[in-house]
Amino acid sequence: MNIVDFLNNQSLLSFFVKAFALVFSIIFLLFTVVVYKQTQTMNKTLSTGVGNVIVSVSFLQMLIALIIVLLAFTII
Amino acid sequence: MDKLKESHRLLHSFCIRPKLRFDGQGDKEKVLLVLRAHPLTQIYWLINGLIFFSILVLLNIVITKLLDAYQILFFDLFGLVIILYYLWFNFLSWFFNVGIVTSERIIDMDYSSVLFKEVTIAMLNKVEDLTSKSAGFFSSIFDYGNVFIQTAGTEANIEFMNIPRPSETVKIINDILNQK
Numbered sequence: 001m002n003i004v005d006f007l008n009n010q011s012l013l014s015f016f017v018k019a020f021a022l023v024f025s026i027i028f029l030l031f032t033v034v035v036y037k038q039t040q041t042m043n044k045t046l047s048t049g050v051g052n053v054i055v056s057v058s059f060l061q062m063l064i065a066l067i068i069v070l071l072a073f074t075i076i
Numbered sequence: 077m078d079k080l081k082e083s084h085r086l087l088h089s090f091c092i093r094p095k096l097r098f099d100g101q102g103d104k105e106k107v108l109l110v111l112r113a114h115p116l117t118q119i120y121w122l123i124n125g126l127i128f129f130s131i132l133v134l135l136n137i138v139i140t141k142l143l144d145a146y147q148i149l150f151f152d153l154f155g156l157v158i159i160l161y162y163l164w165f166n167f168l169s170w171f172f173n174v175g176i177v178t179s180e181r182i183i184d185m186d187y188s189s190v191l192f193k194e195v196t197i198a199m200l201n202k203v204e205d206l207t208s209k210s211a212g213f214f215s216s217i218f219d220y221g222n223v224f225i226q227t228a229g230t231e232a233n234i235e236f237m238n239i240p241r242p243s244e245t246v247k248i249i250n251d252i253l254n255q256k
Contacts, residue, residue, distance in 0.1 A: 017147050025154065035165065038190055042172045046185065047097040061164060064157055075146045
């Protein structure tokens with residue numbers, strides 16, 4: 001099987017795409033959780049007027065990462 | 077010290093008497109100066125973000141032939157979120173890496189890659205020597221550089237890297253020291 005046939009093998013390609021999407025979206029979710037917790041800690045260490053906005057944006061990123069994981073499980 | 081009026085310059089990278097509190101701040105301790113890296117030194121991650129976005133757009137041309145519509149939609153969304161996250165991560169790194177000069181001490185808070193924290197504190201009465209260093213084409217034009225604060229004895233030395241107005245910073249710290 002040459003590389004073109006290999007890439008055109010849709011079921012094999014779909015399997016790799018699904019595996020890639022799942023693995024990386026879960027890693028990304030874990031990373032956003034860690035950064036969200038760290039943002040809370042940093043905000044406690046240094047309290048500025050925009051602290052709540054910063055924590056909210058980090059929380060929003062975590063929610064988006066969760067949606068991406070769900071999308072990876074469902075539509076891909 | 078009383079001459080210092082509240083001001084926020086260069087996208088909050090040079091703040092005099094900001095309304096800010098930090099962990100471990102004493103009741104009578106006043107924050108006089110807060111320093112972050114000059115915004116110009118952060119431009120590299122904005123450029124990187126644009127490059128990554130261009131790569132994502134170019135990748136779309138290739139993957140349209142290989143993937144179906146849902147898969148393309150997912151990868152575009154995932155790619156865009158990763159790029160935005162990269163920008164946000166760098167912003168956090170810039171925002172929380174601060175140098176603080178208070179009425180009692182000098183503090184250097186460093187968060188390398190957001191995840192690792194290092195706080196260096198030097199009492200004002202232990203400060204022995206202040207040096208400002210500005211070298212290079214851009215640092216001369218945009219007036220940014222490093223400030224080195226040497227302390228007596230075993231106390232840690234403090235370095236404020238790529239901060240705006242290094243000479244003015246040294247002058248302000250000197251004024252504070254003279255009034256002590």
